[in-house]
Amino acid sequence: MFLFQVKHHLLGLNTDIEEWVTEERKLFIDGKMPKENHDRLKAFKFPFKKDKNETFNITSSKIWELIDKLQKKRETFEAKEREKTKSIHKQE
Numbered sequence: 001m002f003l004f005q006v007k008h009h010l011l012g013l014n015t016d017i018e019e020w021v022t023e024e025r026k027l028f029i030d031g032k033m034p035k036e037n038h039d040r041l042k043a044f045k046f047p048f049k050k051d052k053n054e055t056f057n058i059t060s061s062k063i064w065e066l067i068d069k070l071q072k073k074r075e076t077f078e079a080k081e082r083e084k085t086k087s088i089h090k091q092e
Helices: 016-029 035-043 060-091
Strands: 003-006 056-059
Touching: 016 035, 016 056, 056 060
Parallel strands: none
Antiparallel strands: 003 056
16 A cells, blocks of 8 residues: 655644544543543554654545545636626626
């Protein structure tokens, strides 16, 4: 499997795994994590404290998924801009 090491604090790239880790840490810190979840995470040595040089792996399929999402957002934006332009020309 093709992997990239992504330092999220340098690139600002947010992946699903990063979001999940952040959510789990917040639950732990706030004391809202169910004991069952805590025990499961502890069993596989979940990093409850953020490491200074923490990185998140991202697969090539995730990169393509992000590219696809970006393309869809771009198409939506461009369609809205075209509609705005049409609306302005109709008012003239």
